[in-house]
Amino acid sequence: MNIGEAAEATGVSAKMIRHYESIGLIREAGRTGAGYRTYGPKDLSTLSFIRRARDLGFSIAQIRDLLALWQDRARASGDVKRIANQHVDEMKEKMRLLQEMVHTLEHLSAHCHGDDRPDCPILEQLASGKAEEACC
Amino acid sequence: MNIGEAAEATGVSAKMIRHYESIGLIREAGRTGAGYRTYGPKDLSTLSFIRRARDLGFSIAQIRDLLALWQDRARASGDVKRIANQHVDEMKEKMRLLQEMVHTLEHLSAHCHGDDRPDCPILEQLASGKAEEACC
DNA sequence: GCTTGACCTTGACATGATGGGAAGGTGCAC
């Protein structure tokens, strides 16, 4: 199976398959006489695994660990759970920061006329850092 | 005022001040005879403006627009509000995606023993893409 | 005056995950 077909089958772009190989996330693919990479069912499983983990937002480093655990029959599920929970915590923290920013900005936006007049609490906040006080 | 003092005063690192200058976000700083950059009160205001906008998650491109509006006395507050609301929408979309991932992962994690046994629905989901069905 | 240490200068390189493109080789169908 060619890299293009493998990409099609797994949803990982050919570009990224080569990249994952270059950083050692996946083993080096076999080659045809002409140097074309070839992929078998096992490789496809690994690539699909990676794509699903990426879809869940895991970093490459985390995926590296998850792949090792996946291929380790003597693994402890606790190790997997720990990685997943850590990732969940990271995502929640990101959400919290986003929520804070959204909150501030929505508040400012609600007090902005949004018409042709130039006065705007959003710019005032950015300029002075104390629009909150000025406005509420 | 030196770049280091300006950085200290505004919370924008010296590195980033030079960077912002190089990409044309701020005007070129004045120089001493020895080539040191110098900053005045107006520059400090601009840098503080940028830092606050960055703290609210605005991209450099958006900040470029906001700065232009800030310095335009004939601006329409509607233009500012539009940029802010667009940014809020982007952040909300990011939060939505994060929430989805968190939801899936917390669900899987809840069904993982997290002990020394090897069986783990998290890995099963990543491997097969159908843990949801297998589990619930 | 000289040394020292803190600061400045430019420039290059790194991050993380991905995309884009160029230049050249290969495989297959007509």
Place this chain on the structure above:
DNA sequence: GTGCACCTTCCCATCATGTCAAGGTCAAGC
């Protein structure tokens, strides 16, 4: 045997920021 789709490697770009290196400058203490 030609054309087209695909493959190869390699370089560059993103985005905002940090790090490091090599060298110049300033001010204070001796």
